[in-house]
Every structure is written in structure tokens, then in C-alpha cells.
Amino acid sequence: MSKIKVAVIGCGAIAQRRHIPEYEANPHVELVAFADPVIERAQKYAEKHGALAFADYRELLKEVKVDAVSVCTPNALHAPVAIAAANAGAHVLVEKPMAATAEEGRAMIEAAQQNGVYLMVGHNQRLMPPHAKAKEILDSGRLGKVISFRTSFGHPGPERWSVDGKDSWFFRKDEAIMGAMGDLGVHKSDLIRYLLSDEVADVAGFVNTLHKEGTDVDDNATCLLRMKSGTIGTLVASWTYYKGEDNSTVLWCENGVMKVGTHPDDQVIVELRNGTVERYKVGAIATNEKQTSSGVIDTFVNSIVTQTPPSISGEEGLRSLEVILAAFESQATGKVISL
Template structure:
């Protein structure tokens, strides 16, 4: 079997800790190119993994014609890079949020469809073992209907995480378009849609910049969601959890409660009204400090290898993005926004 020729657009932190090493860990993948506008950054990976380095991704696509591409750029470049890659005949894995507007997301989906390539969005929360287990438990029916929920994602901010620290593009609205909601909130809108097998119908939100200096991107958001089924819950995203990262979800159901990511060892806890408690130790939820294999790269490569459209498709990514954009609209208008 010939190796899948993969190129990376954007050589920042997510490429460094997830995409590049996870591709490199597969014997059926060859990393053929790296593109980044910062001189030397792409070259560092070409030196380490082989392949060629480029400052311009368009030049890389034209010269190398890769089979597949990971788009790991600042948010505002997701759409143009993904569309260019699709037009060059490459399957596309794009980081979240897939785009910064509905129109961009639709254009990406159309470009992939027209080119006959796959478009997948890196919503890794669906693939984390505790969330997979939680969905199995929900589908078993033991908890009955979900009635309410809260899902939260917060850490101390991208200055601790990004390759550029406090000078990161994450804080530059012209490159990021949105802050904690684009970084973390969209993960949770995707997770809750998938866990509940339900769509968000209405959003009300408070989104603001509470503590980060010299930036006009949001660092905190608290949202109320009503799902199509009537389930009501909260979604929280924060870059100011300076002590204690949180990536937890709690579901209150007819027959009990399920707590995901609230305990350091027992990642999924089911407490039933009859007094019984089930604890599941099923592997960790990845954090910035403790990276685990995301599963996203394997899912993307396997999808291409088997000719099976990715489950975390562009269409799915767009539905999750719409929730976040609706939250910004709610903050701007002071009204509940219907999806």
C-alpha cells in the first residue's frame, strides 16, 4: 500500500503536539511538506521529519500536490487554506472552529464536494474515551431522558499554550476573530450536540473580556442552550481559570446523574436515584498539560484509506460553529437567538 502523502499548513503548537507527531506515528503516512509564514518554523519540521519547507501554502500545494492536508492556521485562514487545499485535490482536516462565518463554512463544504475530497473538522472531544463511554451509557437507556446539563471548558489562556505566548495570534482579533468561544466553546457545542444526539434550537449568552489585557477577543462566555428536544443547559468557556483547568460535563437525567471529567481517576461517574453508583476509569480527557493521542489524525487517515466519509464532517463542524456564532449574536443584541 502506498503511503498517504500529507502536508501541514501552519506549524504552531497544535501542529507540533498533535498533527505532526500523530501522522509521523503512522507507518502508512509520509509527511511531505510544511508551510508557515514564520521563517524557519516549517524548516524545523522538514529537518526532523523529511519533506520540504515553504513560507507560502499555495506554493506548497502547487508543487507537492499532497493527498491530504492538515490546516492548523489562525482561525481566519482556515477557510482560504482549506478551500485552496481542496481545489488542489487534497483531503482536508481543519482545526476548529472550522471557519469564522457560516458563509465560509458553507464555501469549504462546497469546495470539498466539488473536488470530490473529504473535509473533516478536528473536534477531538467526541473521540476522547470518557465521552465515548458516556455516549454508550446514555444510549443504554439506564439514565432515561436527559433533562438538563452543564458543559464547561476553561483554562488559563493561550499565553501558556501557544508557541508565541502572549504575542499569540489568539489575542489578535484580525487573525482569531473570536477568543475563548472559538478556542474552547465550539468544542463543547460540538460535544453536547453529539452526546445528546440533538441540535441546539435557542441560545442566550453573556460574552466578554474580563481579564486579558490589550485584546478585544472574548476571554469568558456563559451561555444558556435550549435543545430541539426541550433539554436546557449551560455552556461555559473561559480563558481565566488560572487555577484548575476544567473540561467537564454533567448530565442530570430522569433516573440519575452522569458526571464526566469531574474526578481525577473516575472519568465517568453514574449515580442513580436508587442509590447505586457506577465509576468508570476509561482513559483521560486530554488537557494542555497532559496531551493524549487525539484520535483525530487516525480517524482522518482511516477515513481516506477506507473511502468512508468522516463522521466529524464539515457539515457537523458547521452546525457546532453556528451555535457559537448565535451566542455572539445574542451578546450583541441582548436577545435569545433561534437557530
């Protein structure tokens, strides 16, 4: 079959480190256009691929007929760009958090449905081998019911990651909308929903700016979650883990405990109440320091090639976003928010 014509909108760190290289490695894809307000960034990749470069994504969508688009812009633009791409008849892969508000998220889902295109959200944690293994073990029933959990994602902050360093859009509230929670927390709300095959019922959150200077976006959050099944746990997101990244999840179950991402070599450890310990070396979780393939691009492309709706759909992205939005509401009101 002919190749899928893909445009990448937003050529910052996530596009440079994940989307573009993973598209380049996928045999079904032809990269045909790039857009970035800093036109030089788009031009660099356009030259490499014999593609077109645009400063404005609207021009790109008007001038070039594309089959699919990766939306790698600042958070505030996710919804407008995704909706414009869907209206141009393109399948859409949008970075997380999918939108700034639940209303925007619903509008994106609607635009995709009306135009008969797929909308997928880049929640790569589901696809990482340790999490796939953890899901398999949980689904086998060997551990029994999950009683409580903690899931956490922290690193030193986007100044180490973003192409603009300390001047990154991540720190500008009008563009970022939210800080560590939108960057990292939403990954973990998505992961815990996926692992437990359960929805979040209630959220209490402390979401604050504790240490990053000159910004009013959150750099730390600790949330209490109660799932519909009654399972309770904590979700932590931080941009101030200055001495090493944490991307771990621990699940305390009826028959033992499962630790994911707590050990450098054994990515999944199961300690059963009968004394047996199982250790699984299944490949690392991708981190900022160590970029492994996220699997997101291949999954998106595979959806298009096989005409199968993506499992990490707009609806899934919206449910994970709503958990994060509830944490902000809890911080603002001092109340527990029911979803």
C-alpha cells in the same frame, strides 16, 4: 498500499503537539511538506522528515502534489487554506472553529464536495474515551431522558499554550476572529450535540473580555442552550481559570446523574436514583497540561484509507460553529437567538 502524502499548513502549537506527532505515529502517512510564515518552523520539521518547507501555503499547494492537508493556521485562514487545499485535490483536516462565519463554512463544504475530497473538523472531544463512554451509557437508555446539563471548558489562556506566548495570534482579533468561544466553546457545542444526539434550538449568550489585557477577543462566555428536544443547559468557555483546567460535563437525567471529567481517576461517574453508583476508569480527557493522543489524526487517516466519509464532517463542524456564532449574536443584540 502506498502511503498518504500529507502536508501540514501552520506549524504552531497544535501542529507541534498534536498533528505532527500523531501523523509521525501513523504507519499510513508520509509527511512531505510543511508551511508556516515563520519559515524556520516549517524547515525544522521538513529537515526531520526529508520534506519541503514553504513560507506560503499557496506555493506549497502549487509545487507539491499531496493527498491530504492539516490546516493548523490562525482561525481567519481556515477557510481560504481549506478551500485552496480542496481545489488542489487534497483531503482536508481543519482545526476548530472550522471557519470565521457560517458562509465560509458552507463554502468549505462546497469546495470539498466539488472536488470529491473529504473535509473533517478537528473536534477531538467526541473521540476522547470518557466522552465515548458517556455516549454509550446515554444511548443505552439506562439514564432515561436528559433533562438538563452543564458543560464547561476553561484554562488559564493561550499565553501558556501558544508557541508565541502573550504575543500569540489568539489575542489578535483580525487573525483569531473569536477568543475563548472559538478555542474552547465550540468544542463543547460539538460535544453536547454529539452526546445528546440533538441539535441546539435556541442560544442566549454573555460573551465578554473580562480580564485579558490588550485584547478585544472574548476571554469568558456563559451561554444558555435549549435543545430541540426541550433539554436545557449551560455552556461555559473561559481563558481565566488560572487555578486549574476544567473540561467537565454533568448531565441530569430522569434516572440519575452522569458526571464526566469531574474526578481525577473516575472519568465517568453514574449516580442512579436507586442509590447505585458506577465509576468508570476509561482514560483521561486530553488537556493542555497532559497531552494524550487526540485520535483525530488516526480517524482522519482511517477515513482516507477505507474511503469512508469522516463522521466529524464539515456539516457537523458547521452546526457546532453556528451555536457559537449565535452566542455572539445574542451578546450583541441582547436577544435569544433561534437556530
